Amino acid sequence: DAKTTQPNSMESNEEEPVHLPCNHSTISGTDYIHWYRQLPSQGPEYVIHGLTSNVNNRMASLAIAEDRKSSTLILHRATLRDAAVYYCILRDLNAGGTSYGKLTFGQGTILTVHP
Amino acid sequence: EAGVAQSPRYKIIEKRQSVAFWCNPISGHATLYWYQQILGQGPKLLIQFQNNGVVDDSQLPKDRFSAERLKGVDSTLKIQPAKLEDSAVYLCASSRQGRGADTQYFGPGTRLTVL
Numbered sequence: 001d002a003k004t005t006q007p008n009s010m011e012s013n014e015e016e017p018v019h020l021p022c023n024h025s026t027i028s029g030t031d032y033i034h035w036y037r038q039l040p041s042q043g044p045e046y047v048i049h050g051l052t053s054n055v056n057n058r059m060a061s062l063a064i065a066e067d068r069k070s071s072t073l074i075l076h077r078a079t080l081r082d083a084a085v086y087y088c089i090l091r092d093l094n095a096g097g098t099s100y101g102k103l104t105f106g107q108g109t110i111l112t113v114h115p
Numbered sequence: 116e117a118g119v120a121q122s123p124r125y126k127i128i129e130k131r132q133s134v135a136f137w138c139n140p141i142s143g144h145a146t147l148y149w150y151q152q153i154l155g156q157g158p159k160l161l162i163q164f165q166n167n168g169v170v171d172d173s174q175l176p177k178d179r180f181s182a183e184r185l186k187g188v189d190s191t192l193k194i195q196p197a198k199l200e201d202s203a204v205y206l207c208a209s210s211r212q213g214r215g216a217d218t219q220y221f222g223p224g225t226r227l228t229v230l
Contacts, residue, residue: 032216044219051216
């Protein structure tokens with residue numbers, strides 16, 4: 001699986017935008033970029049995913065660099081409830097065999113939101 | 116729709132004892148995953164089922180861990196005998212088909228403490 005690199009931790013103030021970076025210099029043309037987050041004492045939850053173009057949903061926006069070697073998850077107005085570990089994960093569109101649909105989690109970025 | 120259900124939520128056992136975890140995925144989801152999450156780390160895939168067949172169990176310690184998914188719905192994960200290093204949160208997840216862009220939905224997890 002292609003690897004991703006994320007900062008260990010980031011801090012933000014409530015109601016301010018947050019930009020969470022992810023580097024994936026070895027990404028292949030068929031890798032989707034997925035973001036999941038894990039709130040304290042809960043299982044991970046899906047945030048957003050994209051392939052080449054920027055994506056928006058009700059939770060966040062995903063900005064993908066033109067060369068696809070990096071991406072940024074954008075939370076437009078952080079709330080205290082957004083404090084979580086954020087994972088950037090690559091998944092092969094054409095996954096088969098033992099990598100079929102598997103999520104390979106790294107350490108993620110611990111986001112702290114201050115009131 | 117109802118989420119992924121897991122039980123028990125917490126379990127404390129002594130080493131060399133046996134333990135079993137249960138998971139009920141989202142209705143209609145063909146793919147079921149069991150992950151192990153050690154404190155401070157991201158989840159690690161233990162086993163993946165597609166309907167009632169195993170797709171990936173490459174990281175399952177087969178000398179002590181076993182899992183089954185009867186009739187392609189519920190699943191159980193068993194540890195026998197448990198070791199101290201098995202202390203972790205065991206997460207169950209499901210997805211519709213398990214392909215590259217498919218969203219995985221996680222349950223709340225079972226926190227296992229081995230004394």
